[in-house]
Amino acid sequence: MNSSYAVPAVALVALATVLVGAFGLRISRTTSDFYVASRTVGPRLNAAAISGEYLSAASFLGIAGLVLVQGPDMLWYPVGYTAGYLVLLLFVAAPLRRSGAYTLPDFAEARLSSQAVRRLAGAFVVGTGWLYLLPQLQGAGLTLTVFTGAPDWLGGLVVAVVVVAIVAAGGMRSITFVQAFQYWLKLTALLVPALFLILAWQGDGAPRHAFDEPAAFREQRVVRVDDTITIRLRDPLTVTVDGTVDGRVHEDRRIRLDAGPHHIKNGTRLTFARGDEVPARDHGTGGGLSPSLAESRGERPLYATYGLILATFLGTMGLPHVVVRFYTSPHGVAARRTTVAVLGLIGAFYLLPPVYGALGRLYAPELTLSGDADAAALLLPGRMIGGVGGELLGALVAGGAFAAFLSTASGLTMAVAGVLTQDVLPSRGVRHFRLGTVFAMLVPLAASVLVGGLPVADAVGLAFAVSASSFCPLLVLGIWWHRLTPPGAAAGMLVGGGSALLAVAATMAGFPKAGALHALLAWPALWSVPLGFLTMILVSLATPGRVPPGTAAVLARFHLPEELRAEVKA
Amino acid sequence: MSGFVAGLCVAILPLLAAGFWLGRRTARPQSLGDLGTPVEHATFETLHTATLAAPPLRAGLTEEAARKSARRLRSLLGTDALCLTDRTDVLVWDGIGQHHRTQIMELLAGPLESGRGEALPLSCDSPDCPVRWAVVAPLTVDDRVHGALVACAPRESAVLVRAAGEVARWVSVQLELADLDQSRTRLIEAEIKALRAQISPHFIFNSLAVIASFVRTDPERARELLLEFADFTRYSFRRHGDFTTLADELHAIDHYLALVRARFGDRLDVTLQIAPEVLPVALPFLCLQPLVENAVKHGLEGKGASSAAAKCHIGITAQDAGAEALVVIEDDGAGMDPDALRRILAGEVSPSGGIGLSNVDDRLRQVYGDEYGLVIETAPGAGMKITARLPKYQPGVHSAGRLTAP
Numbered sequence: 001m002n003s004s005y006a007v008p009a010v011a012l013v014a015l016a017t018v019l020v021g022a023f024g025l026r027i028s029r030t031t032s033d034f035y036v037a038s039r040t041v042g043p044r045l046n047a048a049a050i051s052g053e054y055l056s057a058a059s060f061l062g063i064a065g066l067v068l069v070q071g072p073d074m075l076w077y078p079v080g081y082t083a084g085y086l087v088l089l090l091f092v093a094a095p096l097r098r099s100g101a102y103t104l105p106d107f108a109e110a111r112l113s114s115q116a117v118r119r120l121a122g123a124f125v126v127g128t129g130w131l132y133l134l135p136q137l138q139g140a141g142l143t144l145t146v147f148t149g150a151p152d153w154l155g156g157l158v159v160a161v162v163v164v165a166i167v168a169a170g171g172m173r174s175i176t177f178v179q180a181f182q183y184w185l186k187l188t189a190l191l192v193p194a195l196f197l198i199l200a201w202q203g204d205g206a207p208r209h210a211f212d213e214p215a216a217f218r219e220q221r222v223v224r225v226d227d228t229i230t231i232r233l234r235d236p237l238t239v240t241v242d243g244t245v246d247g248r249v250h251e252d253r254r255i256r257l258d259a260g261p262h263h264i265k266n267g268t269r270l271t272f273a274r275g276d277e278v279p280a281r282d283h284g285t286g287g288g289l290s291p292s293l294a295e296s297r298g299e300r301p302l303y304a305t306y307g308l309i310l311a312t313f314l315g316t317m318g319l320p321h322v323v324v325r326f327y328t329s330p331h332g333v334a335a336r337r338t339t340v341a342v343l344g345l346i347g348a349f350y351l352l353p354p355v356y357g358a359l360g361r362l363y364a365p366e367l368t369l370s371g372d373a374d375a376a377a378l379l380l381p382g383r384m385i386g387g388v389g390g391e392l393l394g395a396l397v398a399g400g401a402f403a404a405f406l407s408t409a410s411g412l413t414m415a416v417a418g419v420l421t422q423d424v425l426p427s428r429g430v431r432h433f434r435l436g437t438v439f440a441m442l443v444p445l446a447a448s449v450l451v452g453g454l455p456v457a458d459a460v461g462l463a464f465a466v467s468a469s470s471f472c473p474l475l476v477l478g479i480w481w482h483r484l485t486p487p488g489a490a491a492g493m494l495v496g497g498g499s500a501l502l503a504v505a506a507t508m509a510g511f512p513k514a515g516a517l518h519a520l521l522a523w524p525a526l527w528s529v530p531l532g533f534l535t536m537i538l539v540s541l542a543t544p545g546r547v548p549p550g551t552a553a554v555l556a557r558f559h560l561p562e563e564l565r566a567e568v569k570a
Numbered sequence: 571m572s573g574f575v576a577g578l579c580v581a582i583l584p585l586l587a588a589g590f591w592l593g594r595r596t597a598r599p600q601s602l603g604d605l606g607t608p609v610e611h612a613t614f615e616t617l618h619t620a621t622l623a624a625p626p627l628r629a630g631l632t633e634e635a636a637r638k639s640a641r642r643l644r645s646l647l648g649t650d651a652l653c654l655t656d657r658t659d660v661l662v663w664d665g666i667g668q669h670h671r672t673q674i675m676e677l678l679a680g681p682l683e684s685g686r687g688e689a690l691p692l693s694c695d696s697p698d699c700p701v702r703w704a705v706v707a708p709l710t711v712d713d714r715v716h717g718a719l720v721a722c723a724p725r726e727s728a729v730l731v732r733a734a735g736e737v738a739r740w741v742s743v744q745l746e747l748a749d750l751d752q753s754r755t756r757l758i759e760a761e762i763k764a765l766r767a768q769i770s771p772h773f774i775f776n777s778l779a780v781i782a783s784f785v786r787t788d789p790e791r792a793r794e795l796l797l798e799f800a801d802f803t804r805y806s807f808r809r810h811g812d813f814t815t816l817a818d819e820l821h822a823i824d825h826y827l828a829l830v831r832a833r834f835g836d837r838l839d840v841t842l843q844i845a846p847e848v849l850p851v852a853l854p855f856l857c858l859q860p861l862v863e864n865a866v867k868h869g870l871e872g873k874g875a876s877s878a879a880a881k882c883h884i885g886i887t888a889q890d891a892g893a894e895a896l897v898v899i900e901d902d903g904a905g906m907d908p909d910a911l912r913r914i915l916a917g918e919v920s921p922s923g924g925i926g927l928s929n930v931d932d933r934l935r936q937v938y939g940d941e942y943g944l945v946i947e948t949a950p951g952a953g954m955k956i957t958a959r960l961p962k963y964q965p966g967v968h969s970a971g972r973l974t975a976p
Contacts (some may be wrong), residue, residue: 024845025840025843025844025845025889026842026843026845026846027841027843028842028844037842037843037844038821038824038842038844039817039819039846039848039849040817040821040846040851041847041849042851045846071649090838100852100963100967100968100969101963102893102962102963103893103963106963110963110965115963123587141951157638173845173889173890173891174845174846174847174890175845175847175890176845176846202851285805288933327847327850327962328846328850329845329850330815330817330849330850399612412894414892417892418892418893421892421893424894433891433892449852523833545634545637546634
């Protein structure tokens with residue numbers, strides 16, 4: 001689909017981001033508003049900023065795609081993404097703010113006063129950040145491809161260049177306002193088209209069989225298959241084929257396919273008639289690409305669901321770009337209130353993507369075949385409403401999607417670049433934050449060009465798993481257990497996070513293809529998180545002499561409300 | 571295959587990082603094997619071992635320092651067992667014969683009292699215990715005995731007594747250095763306390779005079795100004811904690827400017843641009859207000875006291891810059907000769923005008939390190955722009971108490 005409005009919409013979003021970032025400072029010229037200008041960020045504004053930074057491409061496009069392909073089981077994704085903040089609220093938010101730490105390495109240093117643990121935490125921040133940036137860039141590539149037919153890598157490159165230009169040029173003078181603006185933009189970009197889509201759906205007689213198996217085409221539809229895939233037919237089916245099926249070349253001929261598997265070469269066009277069943281796509285055969293984890297979860301659904309729940313519930317607190325935003329809250333209580341508001345805002349947002357997924361199953365079922373399921377939210381307005389209105393709504397969604405890439409990518413880039421300049425790159429007087437920015441973006445950009453299509457929501461899930469198995473034990477034990485020692489923390493992060501990282505690597509490499517081991521490696525959180533906790537506890541207990549001096553004072557600072565602290569000191 | 575490539579990259583990157591780190595950690599000076607005669611080689615080896623043992627001892631005679639250095643010291647002496655004690659307890663026992671650990675403190679009572687080294691026989695129940703003699707060498711700092719180094723051997727040996735004495739003196743020197751380090755830290759802390767900026771007496775006199783001038787003509791205004799004055803002095807006289815938050819400091823600047831405005835009226839024009847996310851940053855107490863005071867002074871000087879209508883503009887900007895906050899204070903006043911400014915900051919001259927600047931610069935360097943000093947851009951007649959970079963997190967820097975309610 002080509003849209004003349006999408007490119008201006010994306011350009012407009014980028015421009016607005018730059019403007020808000022550069023001029024969004026509070027300005028006062030008279031005495032009376034001096035006080036207002038120097039007022040700290042309230043919980044609601046900060047919550048919008050956190051939500052804006054957090055709602056990434058995986059939320060904006062990925063969830064709709066997953067629901068489209070897999071059905072309502074996938075609702076665990078938005079539930080998990082939201083519930084992570086509940087865990088954060090209960091165990092981490094206020095003590096983390098009171099620790100005075102800006103980044104996770106800062107927290108490690110404040111709690112354990114160890115440079116080695118600080119560096120290790122820094123390495124994991126960079127690893128998680130890169131793993132999380134990768135799908136953002138890929139999502140951007142997908143969006144641009146859908147709208148303009150540009151090559152896959154171009155969208156990622158555009159986002160990378162825009163983010164690096166904004167951040168390195170010092171354009172993010174006030175990131176809170178930018179991110180809060182992005183949240184409301186994203187909400188609008190999904191909400192307004194969703195309302196029109198629901199009206200169109202009502203006008204269509206409100207069909208309700210969205211998740212009845214199998215999905216069927218509602219009108220004649222030409223599907224172009226971009227990967228080499230295998231489809232499985234339950235009943236014989238007659239389609240018009242232009243391309244290669246089962247090794248035989250057909251040129252626009254109607255042929256009858258028997259029930260069973262059929263091999264379709266990439267570039268083939270299939271024309272289905274109205275009422276035809278949408279063939280199921282066999283997983284594990286998509287050329288060199290790893291199959292979507294969501295597809296392979298079918299083998300062990302219970303295990304996969306628990307793995308997902310654990311990773312998202314516990315992984316949120318370790319996301320580098322989320323943690324730094326809590327520093328903006330003026331005190332621990334405000335940090336808690338902020339988290340409550342975040343729960344509300346994110347919960348409201350996550351009502352929308354499943355709507356797109358369900359409608360996509362009705363009106364664009366062929367996306368499961370062509371492998372572009374993530375594009376469902378982008379295509380639906382044009383498909384269901386059509387005309388200029390549909391194109392405008394599509395452009396709005398595209399702008400929102402671009403805002404999602406920009407906000408998450410810029411937040412991650414700043415977090416990763418901060419760690420790189422502080423702890424990795426050599427310091428020469430003035431630290432090279434710009435160099436760090438370029439380096440922080442270059443690696444995932446190169447990876448996204450090399451790797452190609454890893455499903456967006458999966459890559460994000462893997463980043464969550466690594467974060468849950470390395471930072472969650474560090475934060476929870478660091479805040480609540482006074483016997484944690486630097487060797488224990490280092491060992492726990494290395495064993496938990498390292499094993500999760502290896503599992504991620506094995507999964508991305510496509511090894512092993514199936515079986516119990518594949519499920520274990522594809523959903524590592526269920527074993528790697530307890531492993532991380534256990535290692536941290538056991539090694540800490542084995543090195544009781546290494547409990548840092550002053551632990552009691554540090555923990556008191558974490559847990560005592562600020563007013564009390566002032567009184568004690570006075 | 572691209573998925574495979576990706577997996578490979580993800581797997582290899584941490585390995586590369588770990589290898590890099592290990593390489594950095596284990597990098598040694600080039601092998602000394604073919605360097606010089608065997609005697610020279612032995613000397614190098616000894617010096618190298620001593621170098622490795624030194625850093626932990628610089629933390630003073632603690633259990634952790636003793637644990638880290640004991641193995642090196644033992645290989646330096648070439649004995650089977652080595653023990654470090656302070657005046658009351660055994661800190662570490664490295665090597666064989668751990669069962670003597672309990673017995674050693676009783677034996678040490680004499681040497682610790684006299685400060686003289688001795689060789690003592692050890693009594694042992696097990697007949698094949700290889701540890702029969704203990705050579706005691708006291709560790710002294712400034713003629714006070716702080717602990718002892720005990721080297722154990724199967725038989726009495728004059729060489730060991732001599733060697734233990736020398737090693738003990740070397741350890742004592744390291745402990746003296748540790749002592750010096752501590753005094754230096756205390757000195758810096760005292761300096762920070764002494765540097766803690768005080769508001770100038772002139773400011774108090776001027777403010778009271780301005781308030782007095784309003785008492786009859788505009789009592790309401792006088793009351794407001796008196797309250798501002800009270801708020802400002804309460805902030806600057808408060809005693810708990812050396813650090814405050816940017817928000818509180820800005821409020822103090824607000825009170826200060828209200829008083830200055832009362833005196834200079836419309837001649838002062840202030841613009842404030844704040845990125846609200848940097849307001850919770852902790853910073854040394856009263857380290858921006860002197861900069862604003864400086865800007866007010868320079869700004870009004872530049873316009874000449876005679877032309878009362880001339881206006882002075884002051885801009886205060888606080889913005890977000892990754893892991894730091896950037897605070898810029900500029901005026902369009904008289905400016906300053908850069909060389910004169912350099913001398914003031916170096917502490918060579920102390921004219922009345924520059925004391926605030928050099929004080930703030932000193933404190934920022936003390937707290938955050940030398941790279942966080944003030945950056946000042948100025949020229950005669952061109953105004954002045956002062957940039958301060960404040961890290962959002964610095965170990966040991968915590969604002970005392972809660973921010974003022976929003």
